[in-house]
Amino acid sequence: MNSVTRRQLLVGAAGLGAAVGVSACGSTTGGRPIPPPVDPTLAEMHRDAPSFIVILSDDHRADHLGLTGVAPGLQTPNLDRMAAQGVRFTDATVTTALCSPSRASFITGEYARRHGVINNLSAWDPANVTFFEQLAAAGYRCGYIGKWHMPGALPDLRGVDTFITFTIDEGQGVYTDCPLVINGVDVERPGTYVSTDLTDLALDWLAAGDPAQPTCLFLAHKAVHHPFSPPGDLEGVYADEPLMDMPDEAFTYQPLLERNVWEGTAGQLSTVYQRYCETLLGLDREIGRILDYVEASPRADDTVVIYTSDNGYSWGEQTLTGKRWAYDVSADVPLIVRWPDGITERGAERGAPVLNIDLAPTLLDLAGLDVPANIQGTSWAPLLRADDPTWRPEVYYEYFADYPYQVPPHQAVRTPEWVYIEYERGLPPELYSRADDPDQRRNRYGESSTEQIVSELSAALAQLRVAAS
Amino acid sequence: MSISTPQASPDQSAGDSATSRRLLYVAAPAVISIVTLLALTALIEWGSGHPERFSSVGAYRAFMDVAVLARFGPAFLSAIIVYPAMRLRGASIGWAGWGAASSAIAFGLVSAVLALRFFPPAQALYYALNPMVVAALGSQVAFSALAEVFVRWRRHGRAGLRNPRLWAIVIAVATAGFALCYVGVIWDGGRHWFYVWIRGFMLFFGNGQ
Incomplete structure (x- = not known):
């Protein structure tokens, strides 16, 4: 949910004050073994x-x-x-x-x-x-x-x-x-x-x-x-x-x-x-x-x-x-x-x-x-x-937005050779060679030599996304 | 917000354009601070992660370090110059206070705009309340209060400082401002206020999805 209603604004404002106190307390409920x-x-x-x-x-x-x-x-x-x-x-x-x-x-x-x-x-x-x-x-x-x-x-x-x-x-x-x-x-x-x-x-x-x-x-x-x-x-x-x-x-x-x-x-x-x-x-x-x-x-x-x-x-x-x-x-x-x-x-x-x-x-x-x-x-x-x-x-990777960290939600497929990443907003896809570029500095997405691998990995990612659900 | 005019300007009667020029003259220190902040932000965005744009890795690193640290000047400390400069150019306390705080506010707004790349608008707007911005605001308010002492001294000499009410207000405002800065970024690296801010986020937006 992206928009804030008036009611939420009032509840939030009231709660923010309470949060100041609560955050310092670390009160505990639960935590028992069963x-x-x-x-x-x-x-x-x-x-x-x-x-x-x-x-x-x-x-x-x-x-x-x-x-x-x-x-x-x-x-x-x-x-x-x-x-x-x-x-x-x-x-x-x-x-x-x-x-x-x-x-x-x-x-x-x-x-x-x-x-x-x-x-x-x-x-x-x-x-x-x-x-x-x-x-x-x-x-x-x-x-x-x-x-x-x-x-x-x-x-x-x-x-x-x-x-x-x-x-x-x-x-x-x-x-x-x-x-x-x-x-x-x-x-x-x-x-x-x-x-x-x-x-x-x-x-x-x-x-x-x-x-x-x-x-x-x-x-x-x-x-x-x-x-x-x-x-x-x-x-x-x-x-x-x-x-x-x-x-x-x-x-x-x-x-x-x-x-x-x-x-x-x-x-x-x-x-x-x-x-x-x-x-x-x-x-x-x-x-x-x-x-x-x-x-x-x-x-x-x-x-x-x-x-x-x-x-x-x-x-x-x-x-x-x-x-x-x-x-x-x-x-x-x-x-x-x-x-x-x-x-x-x-x-x-x-x-x-x-x-x-x-x-x-x-x-x-x-x-x-x-x-x-x-x-x-x-x-x-x-x-x-x-x-x-x-x-x-290959393996499937997923990341959901985690406020306030400036990392867009994304999913990736990782093989021993490649990492292919699709972002939900803010950034274009990325493709890195894991073998040649272990720190993932050179984005190969968009290069003509990688079109085929992008196509394959994109399809694999779509399948993995469904399977993970 | 009105601008006090302790000395009548000869061209005051020349109309709106003279008033505009005077406004600009008084507000110039704040404008310069904001422009500096924006320029440094743009340079950081341009250079970050691109050592190939520099003559050497050493030059890149030196540039980035200077730019990142320098940005804290207009964001946190510009009131030291902006506030007294505006006051001595004729601004009222309130106007100079806004001027001094404007860089911190701009810092928050720039943060919010940049956050739009990653978050929906309402969440990006909440980003402008982040502990860094709150701390910057506290710092600017505190330095404004201290700068008012300087302004009084400059205008009236020691006589201007013989005012218990002035000192009470200055001490109260400076303490509150520095406390905000301390809680925002210094006390345990600001993590306590960070958690409060995040709890506030959760009250508005849940887990943010």
């Missing part, structure tokens, strides 16, 4: 199913791992260790490169247009079904710890026995002293750093379980989202380290451009970026604590640890700071899987295009459960063993 009734037969059947630990970070772009060498001084020893022990997907993408929609897609297996969290202003629909419910019904002990960040009141989350999150700053959380909502109860956390605090709680939750029972922990970090605050002992550690070279079009005060300013990156680009890398180093350290725990646990070989992120992040490419766009730096995410019992080719890389909506069916598949019809993703479990030549050739 463990489902367990089917004893199913539970017995799945007693030997693998356990899962899914670690979801925020705004971690795919190429920022120590092992890639993109940022020479950047260290992620624990993520590198995970990759060396398991499989790394090199073309993992999210269906919408934005926090709330992507998070909802991870846990439902659905595109944003279906689960309804289309932008950061859209509330979670309590009727949405998550993989926790199916896993819990089959005897899994499930827990959700960390960033929820979907508008509206916190839901009572079905399928988990523990739901720990935060509502402060519209659900974004803060890096230090971040108050939590622990199973529906507001709890102050003075003296804590949020990545460490969430990891402490995750380790406590893991330790409290029955080792014989399969578990599924979803640990969603605030890091490495803005304001990019590393733990105190890591502040400045990259001051003299060579990190990624900024692209030619980037400049120092680019974050103050109109289209970037709301990303919370105000300041000098290189300084903010350095803090991003330091925050990532701090997150990596916490991931190391989880890995250490898993390796020492009785289910060390039968626990699937998955690391990924809700979206990537541009650091100067096309003078952008942030995410949302269908470009690789924005939409591609790291995806690393460690599972000694299920992965024989350790350190392998898989180039098949996989999506955030594939997580839910993958977990259900690995647990030996049926994948419900509402789930739109595909299990990538077979790819842990070998490449699959029949895997999907």
